[in-house]
Amino acid sequence: xxxxxxxxxxxxxxxxxxxxxxxxxxxxxxxxxxxxxxxxxxxxxxxxxxxxxxxxxxxxxxxxxxxxxxxxxxxxxxxxxxxxxxxxxxxxxxxxxxxxxxxxxxxxxxxxxxxxxxxxxxxxxxxxxxxxxxxxxxxxxxxxxxxxxxxxxxxxxxxxxxxxxxxxxxxxxxxxxxxxxxxxxxxxxxxxxxxxxxxxxxxxxxxxxxxxxxxxxxxxxxxxxxxxxxxxxxxxxxxxxxxxxxxxxxxxxxxxxxxxxxxxxxxxxxxxxxxxxxxxxxxxxxxxxxxxxxxxxxxxxxxxxxxxxxxxxxxxxxxxxxxxxxxxxx
Amino acid sequence: xxxxxxxxxxxxxxxxxxxxxxxxxxxxxxxxxxxxxxxxxxxxxxxxxxxxxxxxxxxxxxxxxxxxxxxxxxxxxxxxxxxxxxxxxxxxxxxxxxxxxxxxxxxxxxxxxxxxxxxxxxxxxxxxxxxxxxxxxxxxxxxxxxxxxxxxxxxxxxxxxxxxxxxxxxxxxxxxxxxxxxxxxxxxxxxxxxxxxxxxxxxxxxxxxxxxxxxxxxxxxxxxxxxxxxxxxxxxxxxxxxxxxxxxxxxxxxxxxxxxxxxxxxxxxxxxxxxxxxxxxxxxxxxxxxxxxxxxxxxxxxxxxxxxxxxxxxxxxxxxxxxxxxxxxxxxxxxxxxxxxxxxxxxxxxxxxxxxxxxxxxx
Numbered sequence: 184x185x186x187x188x189x190x191x192x193x194x195x196x197x198x199x200x201x202x203x204x205x206x207x208x209x210x211x212x213x214x215x216x217x218x219x220x221x222x223x224x225x226x227x228x229x230x231x232x233x234x235x236x237x238x239x240x241x242x243x244x245x246x247x248x249x250x251x252x253x254x255x256x257x258x259x260x261x262x263x264x265x266x267x268x269x270x271x272x273x274x275x276x277x278x279x280x281x282x283x284x285x286x287x288x289x290x291x292x293x294x295x296x297x298x299x300x301x302x303x304x305x306x307x308x309x310x311x312x313x314x315x316x317x318x319x320x321x322x323x324x325x326x327x328x329x330x331x332x333x334x335x336x337x338x339x340x341x342x343x344x345x346x347x348x349x350x351x352x353x354x355x356x357x358x359x360x361x362x363x364x365x366x367x368x369x370x371x372x373x374x375x376x377x378x379x380x381x382x383x384x385x386x387x388x389x390x391x392x393x394x395x396x397x398x399x400x401x402x403x404x405x406x407x408x409x410x411x412x413x414x415x416x417x418x419x420x421x422x423x424x425x426x427x428x429x430x431x432x433x434x435x436x437x438x439x440x441x442x443x444x445x446x447x448x449x450x451x452x453x454x455x456x457x458x459x460x461x462x463x464x465x466x467x468x469x470x471x472x473x474x475x476x477x478x479x480x481x482x483x484x485x486x487x488x489x490x491x492x493x494x495x496x497x498x499x500x501x502x503x504x505x506x507x508x509x510x511x512x513x
Numbered sequence: 514x515x516x517x518x519x520x521x522x523x524x525x526x527x528x529x530x531x532x533x534x535x536x537x538x539x540x541x542x543x544x545x546x547x548x549x550x551x552x553x554x555x556x557x558x559x560x561x562x563x564x565x566x567x568x569x570x571x572x573x574x575x576x577x578x579x580x581x582x583x584x585x586x587x588x589x590x591x592x593x594x595x596x597x598x599x600x601x602x603x604x605x606x607x608x609x610x611x612x613x614x615x616x617x618x619x620x621x622x623x624x625x626x627x628x629x630x631x632x633x634x635x636x637x638x639x640x641x642x643x644x645x646x647x648x649x650x651x652x653x654x655x656x657x658x659x660x661x662x663x664x665x666x667x668x669x670x671x672x673x674x675x676x677x678x679x680x681x682x683x684x685x686x687x688x689x690x691x692x693x694x695x696x697x698x699x700x701x702x703x704x705x706x707x708x709x710x711x712x713x714x715x716x717x718x719x720x721x722x723x724x725x726x727x728x729x730x731x732x733x734x735x736x737x738x739x740x741x742x743x744x745x746x747x748x749x750x751x752x753x754x755x756x757x758x759x760x761x762x763x764x765x766x767x768x769x770x771x772x773x774x775x776x777x778x779x780x781x782x783x784x785x786x787x788x789x790x791x792x793x794x795x796x797x798x799x800x801x802x803x804x805x806x807x808x809x810x811x812x813x814x815x816x817x818x819x820x821x822x823x824x825x826x827x828x829x830x831x832x833x834x835x836x837x838x839x840x841x842x843x844x845x846x847x848x849x850x851x852x853x854x855x856x857x858x859x860x861x862x863x864x865x866x867x868x869x870x871x872x873x874x875x876x
Contacts, residue, residue, distance in 0.1 A: 405632045405633035408588075409625065409697065410646065411593060412591045412624065413620065413646065414617040423635075427635075
């Protein structure tokens with residue numbers, strides 16, 4: 184008979200009380216069902232009864248992951264110098280002296296000078312801001328637009344879902360570089376906005392597909408049906424039940440896409456349709472320096488190196504987050 | 514513990530005023546072809562004309578193999594699926610075409626317990642939020658300040674420690690999770706609980722606990738259960754009446770004694786002969802009916818009697834004439850336990866099986 188306060192009858196296990204990770208985990212796996220967030224790994228636990236969720240488990244995993252720590256440090260550093268570039272670079276990226284053009288490294292100017300005689304070190308530091316702003320805003324824009332459209336299509340299905348799916352197919356068919364050359368060549372604005380807008384325009388279908396698939400999977404879970412049977416409204420089901428469970432893959436893909444957006448900004452700037460001077464950007468500097476790669480390679484290598492490290496850091500971060508949010512890989 | 518008496522809760526036959534009346538319930542899922550321009554090329558006839566009554570305080574068990582439409586019936590009762598046609602009357606009011614406020618009000622009274630306790634609880638919500646959600650959706654049931662206390666009470670009622678209110682579902686075992694699901698179903702104090710295979714995902718030792726809990730709650734709160742399962746012994750244990758479904762239709766319906774000890778429909782007889790027996794001698798003596806072939810596709814069911822393709826009694830008439838679910842003529846006026854509705858032209862009793870729960874009646 185159902186006994187009050189859960190005395191331990193037969194096979195019905197007690198919920199984990201203060202025993203740390205072991206109990207609850209064994210219990211979940213021994214029932215042969217892998218749940219999204221079976222807490223795993225030793226060292227888990229924490230104080231008795233403290234609620235654990237997928238996110239807190241992922242965070243515990245991430246804190247011990249060297250890939251995450253290294254990429255996280257690089258990104259924190261990048262964010263700091265994008266906000267306060269003068270912390271580590273005292274010069275002005277736009278004050279240039281043609282007399283010093285293409286000169287190599289010297290005291291006070293460790294990276295040398297570029298073709299216009301500007302300090303490469305200062306420009307590399309100041310260029311981080313553009314890259315981070317473009318990367319973060321484009322990712323955010325893509326994540327919001329893609330997950331809203333994909334999520335609604337997945338949740339409601341039917342006619343609009345069919346329309347949206349064909350629309351994503353069309354956008355997937357547009358080659359990124361060619362599309363950029365065509366669309367951005369008519370833009371005269373020197374700000375970062377057209378570039379970000381273009382990235383969102385071409386990037387949302389990827390997120391939209393993932394969000395749609397994720398929402399369709401979650402929607403079929405019994406807990407969503409249970410909410411519906413209780414009489415929950417559509418907004419309640421979407422916000423309380425579907426969204427929190429479906430958002431993880433979107434976050435992961437958006438993080439990985441962030442690195443590729445930074446690289447795309449450099450590509451577009453290199454092709455002359457992205458950002459334009461006087462904006463300071465790695466892409467512009469790489470583009471300017473590429474004709475002189477043989478006699479003054481430092482002009483190219485420093486911004487290109489910074490770009491490579493940044494893109495790598497964001498991609499590694501996305502990778503680590505994905506692994507942490509996927510219990511099957513834990 | 515093993516054999517608690519359910520007798521006395523409700524009579525075997527439906528009482529005068531059924532709380533739920535289901536008439537000719539049909540659900541066809543359209544089969545479509547084409548990507549953007551869909552056209553219907555057929556329909557899966559998941560449920561095709563099911564009728565039954567549910568009396569207050571009664572438990573009606575529905576059994577049948579996978580894909581026979583029992584879960585679809587459950588979903589229509591709680592308005593998760595809209596019937597293609599047919600009527601579901603709750604206290605005389607047809608609920609199949611309700612929407613908005615009226616539907617919400619009816620939903621308060623018909624709640625569902627789901628099969629899989631691992632997917633029926635939102636992993637991102639605490640137990641308190643899960644059981645308390647019904648109150649957020651129906652705020653008139655409990656004032657805001659009172660909800661937390663009610664959730665604790667519900668946890669206590671289903672045999673869980675109220676201190677667990679802040680935990681997440683993954684910190685519980687399958688049986689405990691199912692108790693949480695039952696507590697959520699009870700929160701709005703419904704009259705009817707539709708339980709769709711509530712124990713089939715659980716360990717056998719835990720099944721008994723959950724079943725006993727459900728029986729206790731039934732007598733405490735006067736609930737009516739529609740209990741869907743494919744485990745015949747569990748259904749017999751908990752049900753007052755039992756309906757046997759095959760391919761979207763009811764094959765036979767009656768009190769548990771009528772169905773289990775005096776089945777007249779060949780499908781029920783075959784089903785019962787497959788129940789595992791714990792007693793080896795009884796197992797040797799029994800006459801096992803082995804059906805040939807597979808269940809036909811519900812998208813293209815056989816004409817006439819749906820069971821005829823696998824039935825050893827099938828004749829010409831079975832392919833032409835759909836057998837009605839009614840007391841067969843042979844037994845009319847007989848008054849014995851074989852006098853119950855059975856959808857077979859050639860309904861007959863057959864000395865079948867000593868069933869697991871009643872080993873003494875073996876011979």
